[in-house]
Amino acid sequence: MPANPVPLPSPRKLRSRAVSARVPNARTKLLDAAMRIIREQGYAATSVDELCAAAGVTKGAFFHHFASKEALGVAAVDHWSATTARIFEGAPYHDHSDPLSRVLGYLDFRAWLIGGTTAQFTCLAGTMAQEVFASHPAIRTACYTSIAGNAATLEADLAAAIARDGAPEGVTEHGLAMHIQCVLQGAFVIAKAKDDPGFAVESLLHLRRYFTLLFGRETSEPDLAEIAAQNAAMRSHLENLFWTDQSQGEKQ
Amino acid sequence: MPANPVPLPSPRKLRSRAVSARVPNARTKLLDAAMRIIREQGYAATSVDELCAAAGVTKGAFFHHFASKEALGVAAVDHWSATTARIFEGAPYHDHSDPLSRVLGYLDFRAWLIGGTTAQFTCLAGTMAQEVFASHPAIRTACYTSIAGNAATLEADLAAAIARDGAPEGVTEHGLAMHIQCVLQGAFVIAKAKDDPGFAVESLLHLRRYFTLLFGRETSEPDLAEIAAQNAAMRSHLENLFWTDQSQGEKQ
């Protein structure tokens, strides 16, 4: 067997290396499986046994890493927050020099993300929040943290846009950022109910138009050509972060 | 015992009398209980036993009226559609003479409806759609029918507004009506996640502003005084239609 010649890392490094290692441990496999299956079926309809089977681990491993199903739910949402944060950090809309353009670019990017199966583009946090809000406050809180965290990444740009172009009484960067999340979450609900993402994309266009009207810009339509040019690179970026699991085709 | 002196109704009449009788039968009690409990807990987390207990009926009665839990789910959504349809039919915003004012009045009415507990103002169809979209297509379809049915009540007014004031390329009454539902559903998700309806109301104000900007009207802010004047009558109307169950205080 090959010896490991590198110097011993510190215990903290060790743990972090184990967690992020490319041969995933049971905890990581469970979180990835949870992210995928709970988005498809919901939290309550997903059993511990099912998660273990999908992750290829046993129940003993499950309860070694998580004190309860609820604890896994919280961890899965946190895992979701971290995963999506990486996606948006690497997204192309940050390159615009104008704050409002960055916000509009974010909306275009969100619209572009809609594709594939419904479970692939919808939001774990919004899905879980609806069903656990009354019964699992810990999960509910994690869901809000996830949504509000994504909203927060837009607030500096929104504040700059408000400062430069002005805005009606009562309009704040925080309120606008949460309004964006609101439309996104609603778009996912409609897409699921209709089993068709058409209205989701259309609603994001309405939201985009609201911003151009609100800030008095005759801003161009979404630059589809530019977006398309970035498709290949971004898709592979996403696939690495997001759709790495081997089991996409398991349902025949 | 009192004889019944009225002429014998036809079998169809008989059945319809039994269904709408004010002494509710097991089926009605189950549907009312389902509407309330599933909105609180979600579909998967609500057991048949729990529904029977809440409705005060036995399991035998449940499976006499519904072939399966899924069949009850479909019937509960249909019951929800009928109940909410009555609410909006009796709402005050229809009195405006101007189509756009009726649409804005609808939005103000929706904002005014937000109050009480979270489960009281959120939407059964949106809640269920998220968790059953992949596992119970029949329920999912009923949810979309419910949402689209509410949207359809606005399309005539939206078409009139578009015809009079014009609208950008690609804006249709159907798309706008569904965008309204989108924002509403998103507002409910955010309200649940934060356990606070503040952003839900704020998002409806953003949506209202979108309509005034889109149709080029410097339309006034929502007429809160007018709305408040209708509160008492409307609340009692709602309570009769909606919150009739005796068990509001059952949780300690």
Added chain:
DNA sequence: TGACACATACCGACCAATTGGTATGTTTCG
């Protein structure tokens, strides 16, 4: 009018399967 057939509404005991969770190992690795 009364007797009989039939239907609906509802009851409650029971069932196999599944649920979240535990107790007790065994393996791996620094």
Added chain:
DNA sequence: CGAAACATACCAATTGGTCGGTATGTGTCA
């Protein structure tokens, strides 16, 4: 070694659903 990471076997409780039964009509025909 010793602790963390896993596996196996098991459990009481709950799950959706079944089944035989009863109570109360309702329509029909003599």
